Amino acid sequence: MMAARPPEKKVEAMTVPRPDYSDCLANFAVSILNAFGVRTEGRGGIPDCTAMMEKPYRNVVVLLLDGMGTAIVEQNLSPGGFFRRHYLRSYSSVFPPTTVAATTSILSGLEPVAHSWLGWDCYYPAIGENVTVFRNTLQGTTAPAAPYNVAQTFCGYTSILEQIRQHGGQAFEVSPFAAPNPRTADALFRRIREVCALPGRKFVYAYWPEPDGTMHRTGVTSPETKAVLSELEEKAALLSASLEDTLLIVTADHGQRNARGAVLTDYPALAECLERMPSIEPRALNLYVKAGMAERFRTLFLREFGDSFWLLSRQQVQENGLFGRDTPHPEFAGMLGDFLAVATGDLAIYRSREEADAFIGVHAGLTRQELEIPLIVCTGGQGCE
Numbered sequence: 001m002m003a004a005r006p007p008e009k010k011v012e013a014m015t016v017p018r019p020d021y022s023d024c025l026a027n028f029a030v031s032i033l034n035a036f037g038v039r040t041e042g043r044g045g046i047p048d049c050t051a052m053m054e055k056p057y058r059n060v061v062v063l064l065l066d067g068m069g070t071a072i073v074e075q076n077l078s079p080g081g082f083f084r085r086h087y088l089r090s091y092s093s094v095f096p097p098t099t100v101a102a103t104t105s106i107l108s109g110l111e112p113v114a115h116s117w118l119g120w121d122c123y124y125p126a127i128g129e130n131v132t133v134f135r136n137t138l139q140g141t142t143a144p145a146a147p148y149n150v151a152q153t154f155c156g157y158t159s160i161l162e163q164i165r166q167h168g169g170q171a172f173e174v175s176p177f178a179a180p181n182p183r184t185a186d187a188l189f190r191r192i193r194e195v196c197a198l199p200g201r202k203f204v205y206a207y208w209p210e211p212d213g214t215m216h217r218t219g220v221t222s223p224e225t226k227a228v229l230s231e232l233e234e235k236a237a238l239l240s241a242s243l244e245d246t247l248l249i250v251t252a253d254h255g256q257r258n259a260r261g262a263v264l265t266d267y268p269a270l271a272e273c274l275e276r277m278p279s280i281e282p283r284a285l286n287l288y289v290k291a292g293m294a295e296r297f298r299t300l301f302l303r304e305f306g307d308s309f310w311l312l313s314r315q316q317v318q319e320n321g322l323f324g325r326d327t328p329h330p331e332f333a334g335m336l337g338d339f340l341a342v343a344t345g346d347l348a349i350y351r352s353r354e355e356a357d358a359f360i361g362v363h364a365g366l367t368r369q370e371l372e373i374p375l376i377v378c379t380g381g382q383g384c385e
Contacts (some may be wrong), residue, residue, distance in 0.1 A: 001122075029106045061206060069093075083250065113321075173204075185232065261357070264277075308344060
């Protein structure tokens with residue numbers, strides 16, 4: 001007689017943290033636009049952020065440090081240090097709390113449902129492929145996805161920098177991806193000073209890819225992570241002390257947490273149900289299931305991962321508004337799989353053992369460590385050194 005199968009495990013939706021789409025990165029971007037005279041319709045800004053930015057500072061500088069969520073600051077930096085002394089409060093990333101979705105929200109003023117830059121890898125129905133968005137390559141390869149930029153072609157947007165310029169204001173990006181492409185933290189902070197020295201009122205968006213990269217490799221509280229954060233904190237303090245008539249806001253796109261890695265190919269019965277490899281992120285998996293295999297997939301997935309992932313159908317994703325409450329982008333519905341699996345614990349699901357072994361710190365799931373990000377505020381040149 002066969003032993004009875006264990007019951008399926010299932011994450012209770014009511015226990016899962018969600019983004020606050022009234023107080024998130026997209027609202028923060030709207031505050032920037034409003035402070036520089038660009039009026040927006042629909043969603044509003046964040047009142048306390050709009051109020052501080054509307055004061056007549058010559059420079060409003062937003063320094064976004066990738067991955068530096070509130071928990072990362074609390075776990076790694078001294079209460080008496082620059083960041084924690086000037087910590088105002090926390091607010092929310094977007095879903096998924098990951099760089100592609102979150103930085104696009106702050107640069108567009110849109111929620112992910114509206115801009116559809118959903119994660120590191122996205123499925124684009126127009127070409128029938130998973131594309132690594134920022135690299136414009138086919139997922140898992142170095143091959144170009146198309147002879148054009150796929151994300152910009154199908155999901156293009158007007159950045160808040162361009163909107164401010166179109167309104168007659170000055171706006172600058174300082175990052176490794178904008179000329180003159182600073183490649184070191186010292187070069188980044190030097191460039192911020194150069195831009196702030198230019199005449200006239202201006203907005204400066206500065207981005208640096210740390211501590212995210214270090215945490216991915218070494219974990220969220222490793223000695224290497226603490227060293228990188230301490231160095232960035234020192235450089236930000238010196239920047240603030242050197243700038244006159246400047247509002248400096250330090251924030252993040254998302255947080256991180258340490259996690260275990262599972263490999264999809266270790267579950268062949270589950271992998272056999274899929275039309276293609278998952279997209280979006282290892283903690284927010286977009287899953288396209290072969291015809292007639294939806295219930296088999298659901299049963300197998302919940303049996304293996306139901307205590308670590310919240311599994312939603314396409315309809316449930318749309319009803320829950322996980323990606324936001326804005327009007328969906330025309331491409332959004334077609335970019336959603338049959339199911340979305342969202343991490344709620346300490347597990348990530350990778351395509352290969354090589355990927356799983358490469359990551360210790362992770363993000364894109366629905367935990368407070370990943371969702372909560374800090375507002376660190378200082379008026380440059382006024383005793384904030």
